[in-house]
Amino acid sequence: MAASMLNRRSLYFLLVSMALITLPHAWHMPWPLFSFFAAMWVWRFLAVRRGDWLPKRWLLFLLTLLGIVLLITQQRGVFGRDAGTGLFVVALGLKLMEIHGRRDVFLVVYLAFIVAASQFLYEQSILMAGYILLVCTVLLATLITQNTAQVATQAAIKTAAAIILQALPMAAVIFVLFPRLEAPRWMWLADDNKALSGLSNTLEPGSISDLSLSDELVFRVRFDGEAPPPAQRYWRGPVYSRTDGVRWTMAANHNQPTPAVDFSGKAYRYTLLMEPQKQNWVFGLDMPESFDASLRLNRAFQLLSDKRPADRAEYKIVSRPGYDTGPINPADYRDNLQLPAAASAKQLALIKTLQGFDGPPERFIQNLLNHFSRERFYYTLTPPLMPDNPIDTFLFETRSGFCSHYATAFVYLLRIAKIPARVVGGYQGGEFNRVGGFLEVRQADAHAWAEAWLENKGWVRFDPTAAIAPERVERGVNVDLQIASGAVNFGPVIADSAALSWLKRSRQLWQSIDYNWQRWVINYNGANQMRFLQALGIDGIAALAKWLVGSLLVVTLPLVWWLLKKNRKPADKTLSLYRRFCDKLAKAGVAIGQGEGPKDFADRAQKQRPELAARIQQITALFIRLRYQADAADGDLQKLKALVDTFSVKKVKQD
Amino acid sequence: MNAQPLGLKQRFKLSRFVSGEAPASGPIVLNQRRVFILPTRRGMVFVALIALVVLIAFVYNNNLAYMLGFLMASIFFVTILHSFKSLSGLVIRPAQHPPVFAGDKAMFNFVLHNPGDQQRVAIEMRLQEAVPISLQAGETRSVSLPAATKKRGWLDCSTLTLSSCYPLGLFRVWSPLRFDSRVLVYPYPAKLDLPFPETAAGQGRQGQSKRGGDEFYGLKSYQSGDPIRQIHWKAYAKGRGLHSKQYAGSASLEFWLDYDETPGGDVEGRLSQLCRWVVDAERAGLRYGLLLPGAKLSPDCGIAHSQACLRELALFGLAR
Numbered sequence: 001m002a003a004s005m006l007n008r009r010s011l012y013f014l015l016v017s018m019a020l021i022t023l024p025h026a027w028h029m030p031w032p033l034f035s036f037f038a039a040m041w042v043w044r045f046l047a048v049r050r051g052d053w054l055p056k057r058w059l060l061f062l063l064t065l066l067g068i069v070l071l072i073t074q075q076r077g078v079f080g081r082d083a084g085t086g087l088f089v090v091a092l093g094l095k096l097m098e099i100h101g102r103r104d105v106f107l108v109v110y111l112a113f114i115v116a117a118s119q120f121l122y123e124q125s126i127l128m129a130g131y132i133l134l135v136c137t138v139l140l141a142t143l144i145t146q147n148t149a150q151v152a153t154q155a156a157i158k159t160a161a162a163i164i165l166q167a168l169p170m171a172a173v174i175f176v177l178f179p180r181l182e183a184p185r186w187m188w189l190a191d192d193n194k195a196l197s198g199l200s201n202t203l204e205p206g207s208i209s210d211l212s213l214s215d216e217l218v219f220r221v222r223f224d225g226e227a228p229p230p231a232q233r234y235w236r237g238p239v240y241s242r243t244d245g246v247r248w249t250m251a252a253n254h255n256q257p258t259p260a261v262d263f264s265g266k267a268y269r270y271t272l273l274m275e276p277q278k279q280n281w282v283f284g285l286d287m288p289e290s291f292d293a294s295l296r297l298n299r300a301f302q303l304l305s306d307k308r309p310a311d312r313a314e315y316k317i318v319s320r321p322g323y324d325t326g327p328i329n330p331a332d333y334r335d336n337l338q339l340p341a342a343a344s345a346k347q348l349a350l351i352k353t354l355q356g357f358d359g360p361p362e363r364f365i366q367n368l369l370n371h372f373s374r375e376r377f378y379y380t381l382t383p384p385l386m387p388d389n390p391i392d393t394f395l396f397e398t399r400s401g402f403c404s405h406y407a408t409a410f411v412y413l414l415r416i417a418k419i420p421a422r423v424v425g426g427y428q429g430g431e432f433n434r435v436g437g438f439l440e441v442r443q444a445d446a447h448a449w450a451e452a453w454l455e456n457k458g459w460v461r462f463d464p465t466a467a468i469a470p471e472r473v474e475r476g477v478n479v480d481l482q483i484a485s486g487a488v489n490f491g492p493v494i495a496d497s498a499a500l501s502w503l504k505r506s507r508q509l510w511q512s513i514d515y516n517w518q519r520w521v522i523n524y525n526g527a528n529q530m531r532f533l534q535a536l537g538i539d540g541i542a543a544l545a546k547w548l549v550g551s552l553l554v555v556t557l558p559l560v561w562w563l564l565k566k567n568r569k570p571a572d573k574t575l576s577l578y579r580r581f582c583d584k585l586a587k588a589g590v591a592i593g594q595g596e597g598p599k600d601f602a603d604r605a606q607k608q609r610p611e612l613a614a615r616i617q618q619i620t621a622l623f624i625r626l627r628y629q630a631d632a633a634d635g636d637l638q639k640l641k642a643l644v645d646t647f648s649v650k651k652v653k654q655d
Numbered sequence: 656m657n658a659q660p661l662g663l664k665q666r667f668k669l670s671r672f673v674s675g676e677a678p679a680s681g682p683i684v685l686n687q688r689r690v691f692i693l694p695t696r697r698g699m700v701f702v703a704l705i706a707l708v709v710l711i712a713f714v715y716n717n718n719l720a721y722m723l724g725f726l727m728a729s730i731f732f733v734t735i736l737h738s739f740k741s742l743s744g745l746v747i748r749p750a751q752h753p754p755v756f757a758g759d760k761a762m763f764n765f766v767l768h769n770p771g772d773q774q775r776v777a778i779e780m781r782l783q784e785a786v787p788i789s790l791q792a793g794e795t796r797s798v799s800l801p802a803a804t805k806k807r808g809w810l811d812c813s814t815l816t817l818s819s820c821y822p823l824g825l826f827r828v829w830s831p832l833r834f835d836s837r838v839l840v841y842p843y844p845a846k847l848d849l850p851f852p853e854t855a856a857g858q859g860r861q862g863q864s865k866r867g868g869d870e871f872y873g874l875k876s877y878q879s880g881d882p883i884r885q886i887h888w889k890a891y892a893k894g895r896g897l898h899s900k901q902y903a904g905s906a907s908l909e910f911w912l913d914y915d916e917t918p919g920g921d922v923e924g925r926l927s928q929l930c931r932w933v934v935d936a937e938r939a940g941l942r943y944g945l946l947l948p949g950a951k952l953s954p955d956c957g958i959a960h961s962q963a964c965l966r967e968l969a970l971f972g973l974a975r
Binding site for chain 1: 700723739
């Protein structure tokens with residue numbers, strides 16, 4: 001374990017790979033922890049040339065204390081992703097200070113592999129996978145350089161890359177066939193501080209405005225067959241029934257059994273790939289008819305998942321656009337007529353003019369929608385603040401807002417008119433990815449609409465935002481996208497940009513690759529694996545084991561052959577040809593002796609096999625010229641090859 | 656080379672792992688029968704590391720972490736091949752092993768040949784001390800492995816081990832090889848600088864040649880057996896052929912080194928003294944003969960003669 005065993009280059013290699021492996025953590029680690037590591041790293045880097053700069057034992061002790069204090073103050077808890085990552089990174093920083101021998105290099109490199117694994121707990125994109133692959137190459141190169149000082153830096157990296165490339169096919173086979181089991185629930189380590197955005201439990205007009213600006217992907221949908229027209233693409237999410245006039249929340253009794261639904265219309269079959277979420281909400285197309293066993297439909301017809309929301313998950317769902325939810329039960333009726341206070345005079349007057357109290361509900365609803373369209377209501381993503389009495393402020397003063405304002409005001413008025421109504425949150429539209437053939441739904445597509453319960457029809461969807469006249473839509477921040485994707489239908493659809501620019505096309509190509517990556521790699525879980533393996537005809541552990549062994553052999557045997565073949569092949573072509581010639585003679589009983597020169601051997605062989613004399617002489621002469629004389633001609637090697645190839649010796653009977 | 660096939664029983668004999676197969680005299684090719692491979696302690700820790708990464712993947716249900724774990728497992732496997740590759744195919748044959756005096760380091764010389772088109776690095780050859788070696792593609796190089804000598808006679812080459820942890824240090828490949836090479840160990844030359852003995856046994860032969868000594872006498876054409884130090888190199892360099900310088904002087908007497916007349920307590924002591932005299936006489940360019948019980952070498956000089964004398968001394972009383 002002498003320090004002399006460590007060459008300086010190996011140390012630099014080690015430091016570079018440490019920097020690469022921890023760098024991505026800079027974005028999601030508390031900055032004091034990362035700064036601690038960075039300081040240790042810089043210190044160690046400077047000390048490569050100046051060994052006396054390394055901390056003495058007492059200082060190292062203090063540094064360790066500092067690290068522990070930082071860990072305790074910056075992290076809550078000992079277990080879990082964030083705590084574990086912090087611990088490993090701080091340990092790595094401290095260990096850097098204490099590299100004395102090869103053993104320490106190994107330890108640090110091994111720690112780095114764990115840090116690499118923890119990287120995937122934060123991000124699983126293709127780019128991250130590629131990055132980690134690169135880091136692994138540097139880590140292996142570090143091991144190679146510390147093994148020997150004789151290898152050039154480039155050669156070390158090349159060897160490391162070769163090892164990784166050769167290992168990849170095998171890793172892929174294991175990846176596909178290694179049985180995936182769901183970890184038991186007690187092992188789920190909660191990390192509440194993950195910054196995931198999405199629709200929230202409550203709706204306060206204004207809370208969605210942030211979402212409208214975010215380009216973040218929420219889920220992707222691949223339809224088996226035709227996709228529904230944009231106007232029907234309502235992805236149903238949380239349903240807000242209770243309100244205090246300002247804030248809307250979900251009703252408490254949503255987990256009761258779902259009422260029976262009478263479906264009609266075309267059935268759309270699709271696969272939904274959810275990105276990591278905060279909630280276990282799954283946004284099914286309005287209205288889901290049948291779905292995976294891991295999903296359930298709550299009383300408000302919202303899909304909920306049993307899976308961990310922080311993981312990507314794939315669901316198969318069938319939805320139909322036509323539905324009749326039947327009669328309303330008393331609890332729902334009560335919930336969906338609930339109002340925080342008595343209606344104001346202005347509200348009553350408005351409803352009265354719109355025939356809310358003396359006609360069929362359908363007519364009132366139509367009148368109300370027309371009211372939004374006729375009067376000077378504006379659509380804006382930056383509405384004025386309405387802290388008190390937002391419904392009245394919106395309806396009678398500001399008259400500008402976005403989907404949540406319209407939906408809440410609409411529902412509020414309906415309830416005053418004794419029509420059960422509620423606000424539905426979710427997403428509308430989505431951008432069709434032509435390359436991948438799937439629909440991408442982003443946070444910008446977040447939407448809120450209304451539902452009213454009508455006699456003999458059940459819950460019916462109304463979208464008051466869509467009623468606004470197109471000229472009053474503020475051409476604001478991100479509306480282009482919403483219009484293009486059909487998120488908001490402001491009258492005639494403004495032309496879907498027909499000519500996709502190359503930028504858009506490449507973006508879609510990338511999205512498509514990413515989709516397939518998510519779908520086939522990230523989301524390859526137990527259920528998907530079972531489906532995939534069954535398609536291959538693998539059912540049961542025995543068959544799986546056979547397949548695993550079989551495919552590993554298929555992958556490794558060519559590798560073994562290829563790797564070991566290189567060893568046998570002599571560097572010299574002339575020599576290898578000559579050896580083949582000798583082998584042929586040896587088979588016929590004329591073996592070249594130890595230390596026998598080609599000339600002597602030729603003489604002996606000619607005596608033993610006079611019928612081959614001419615050929616032996618020719619080959620030997622050519623060989624000698626090629627190997628020992630400077631005047632070999634260009635074609636000589638080919639000539640020798642031809643001669644050796646056609647050289648054949650018949651065995652002579654020994655009697 | 657590796658001709659005879661192994662029986663099943665021999666194949667699984669444990670001693671093959673440490674001491675190799677029966678000694679060989681010719682070249683040995685390192686093939687799968689000769690090369691052994693086992694994970695190092697670091698390799699074992701690496702396996703534990705793989706398990707840990709897969710456990711993390713399992714707990715977090717993270718497919719890329721799984722992939723990393725599987726990749727590491729595959730790297731582990733591929734490294735077996737690379738490790739094997741770092742030794743397999745090498746050809747090693749014994750070369751000349753020059754005799755030494757007891758107490759000096761014996762040098763076992765081997766010629767190592769890398770027939771493949773790949774560089775081999777970080778190979779360690781060990782007889783008693785480790786010698787690091789690297790070989791270019793197609794390179795042939797000779798390697799001297801030191802071994803301590805204690806007593807005169809034949810020193811057999813013990814098991815020679817080639818090993819390597821290249822490339823990642825997760826595995827150690829090694830190949831124990833035994834050659835029937837041996838080094839002749841001359842007796843330890845006595846420290847005491849005693850004068851040459853009075854020649855008693857060879858009196859009758861005095862005066863045959865007065866040449867040899869410290870005064871330059873003339874040149875004669877070289878005859879094999881003439882001491883190398885007396886060759887007139889300058890003349891040779893000028894292209895005039897090999898000539899030996901002739902010396903004449905008082906010390907040019909020839910004499911006998913007689914075992915029975917040699918002081919020194921036991922057999923080894925006497926041999927040691929005789930050895931010293933042979934070396935000194937040869938260095939001085941004298942003519943000397945050796946008389947041992949059962950062996951007699953007539954007075955002469957030159958390297959061949961001194962080596963013959965030393966050989967007699969080394970093997971005196973031992974099985975040849």
